[in-house]
Amino acid sequence: NAGVTQTPKFRILKIGQSMTLQCTQDMNHNYMYWYRQDPGMGLKLIYYSVGAGITDKGEVPNGYNVSRSTTEDFPLRLELAAPSQTSVYFCASSYAGWQPQHFGDGTRLSIL
Amino acid sequence: TQLLEQSPQFLSIQEGENLTVYCNSSSVFSSLQWYRQEPGEGPVLLVTVVTGGEVKKLKRLTFQFGDARKDSSLHITAAQPGDTGLYLCAGVMNRDDKIIFGKGTRLHILP
Numbered sequence: 595n596a597g598v599t600q601t602p603k604f605r606i607l608k609i610g611q612s613m614t615l616q617c618t619q620d621m622n623h624n625y626m627y628w629y630r631q632d633p634g635m636g637l638k639l640i641y642y643s644v645g646a647g648i649t650d651k652g653e654v655p656n657g658y659n660v661s662r663s664t665t666e667d668f669p670l671r672l673e674l675a676a677p678s679q680t681s682v683y684f685c686a687s688s689y690a691g692w693q694p695q696h697f698g699d700g701t702r703l704s705i706l
Numbered sequence: 707t708q709l710l711e712q713s714p715q716f717l718s719i720q721e722g723e724n725l726t727v728y729c730n731s732s733s734v735f736s737s738l739q740w741y742r743q744e745p746g747e748g749p750v751l752l753v754t755v756v757t758g759g760e761v762k763k764l765k766r767l768t769f770q771f772g773d774a775r776k777d778s779s780l781h782i783t784a785a786q787p788g789d790t791g792l793y794l795c796a797g798v799m800n801r802d803d804k805i806i807f808g809k810g811t812r813l814h815i816l817p
Binding site: 598634635636637639684686690691692694695696697698699700 | 736737739746747748749750751754792794796798802803804805807808809810812
């Protein structure tokens with residue numbers, strides 16, 4: 595079972611570059627989430643989606659964009675990378691908002 | 707702002723010892739989830755507690771949901787190096803089914 599798959603696993607960007615972090619799930623979950631986790635810290639919610647075509651901001655959305663054109667995919671876009679966006683990014687999914695979340699293995703992103 | 711506070715933030719103990727970590731809030735939750743995150747991986751669900759006062763056991767781990775559904779504890783008996791990781795609690799809000807995560811307790815078991 596693939597579950598939640600994130601690509602790439604590692605990436606180094608220069609300041610001002612852009613990139614898309616990919617996330618796909620094969621569990622037919624309605625809800626998908628993007629979190630960032632800074633070293634030694636917990637999870638901060640960036641954006642979430644309750645279904646295809648619907649997205650909403652979380653706690654720290656500035657500097658990021660998302661789209662949800664299909665149930666399976668929830669890409670996260672960084673338009674102008676900044677050093678403050680150096681972090682580990684986790685994508686998660688769940689069948690409903692109250693149900694446990696299934697996490698991917700993360701994308702480790704460094705902005706230099 | 708709803709807060710879910712976890713304590714302690716860090717805990718380093720010897721193999722074989724017992725420990726308890728806590729998850730507290732002023733908010734009432736419809737349920738509470740505990741996750742463990744190992745280095746280099748995403749969090750993985752350990753257990754969900756739903757009923758006030760509920761106790762669930764998972765081998766050497768015992769989870770308890772407070773009677774008022776505002777707090778929870780995780781007790782580990784005879785800790786082993788394999789228990790090392792970040793333990794996150796997550797509460798499901800009563801009114802809108804949204805989940806909020808605590809900042810976690812980072813546990814290190816010394817062999």
